[in-house]
Amino acid sequence: MDALVIYESMYGNTKKIAEAVAEGLATRMRAEVVEVGSAPPQIGKEIALLVVGGPTHAFSMSRASTRQPAAHAVARRLRRLGVRSVAPAESFYVTDIRGALVEGELERARQWGESLAASFPVPAS
Ligand SMILES: Cc1cc2nc3c(=O)[nH]c(=O)nc-3n(C[C@H](O)[C@H](O)[C@H](O)COP(=O)(O)O)c2cc1C
Structure with a gap:
């Protein structure tokens, strides 16, 4: 079972975070990291775990209350697409x-x- 990390990054910070997350995943499962523009249009069955991330862009001054909702909005959209969330x-x-x-x-x-x-309930291959 594989993990795929898809990220978007304007200034490179999210890219570094995505690579670090993939490095952590790779200690227990195969993990690949791709920029969203190079991501496959369909997620293959070999991908058991999908991690997505991007910068917070809400077009307003950043403060604690504007950070969380951006990540939660992504989670909500993925849920609507039928993706089962395994972690907050x-x-x-x-x-x-x-x-x-x-x-x-x-x-x-x-x-x-x-x-x-x-914590992922699939044994590493
Ligand atoms: C147009 C724009 C809007 C932004 N709005 C927010 C915001 O509402 N809240 C916040 O915490 N950061 C905001 N930021 C800062 C981004 O979160 C920050 O640039 C980003 O984390 C950098 O990631 P990157 O290097 O992967 O692009 C904004 C940045 C841009 C360019």
């Missing part, structure tokens, strides 16, 4: 619009990916 949405933080990532976020993303794979 997670947010990773930058220090400014272009970055850099807040210190420790790459390691937190790697650990999040690892714990996601560990």
Whole structure:
């Protein structure tokens, strides 16, 4: 069983987070990371776990209350498409619009990916 991480990134921060999440997943299952423009139009049956992520763009000043809803909105749209969610949405933080990532976020993303794979109810192949 494989995992696929699909990301969108304007300034490169989400790309780094996506790669760190894939690194964490790869400790327990095969994991591939692709930019959304290169993502397959259909998710094959070999993909058991799909992780999607992108920057928060709400066209307003960022504050704690504007961060969470963006990730939750993605989760809601995926649910409407019939995707079963196996983990709640997670947010990773930058220090400014272009970055850099807040210190420790790459390691937190790697650990999040690892714990996601560990909690996933499919044995690694
Ligand atoms: C047009 C625009 C709108 C944004 N709106 C928000 C926002 O509402 N809340 C927030 O926390 N960050 C906001 N940001 C900051 C982005 O979240 C930040 O640029 C992003 O995390 C960087 O990721 P990337 O390097 O992958 O593009 C905004 C950035 C842009 C360019």
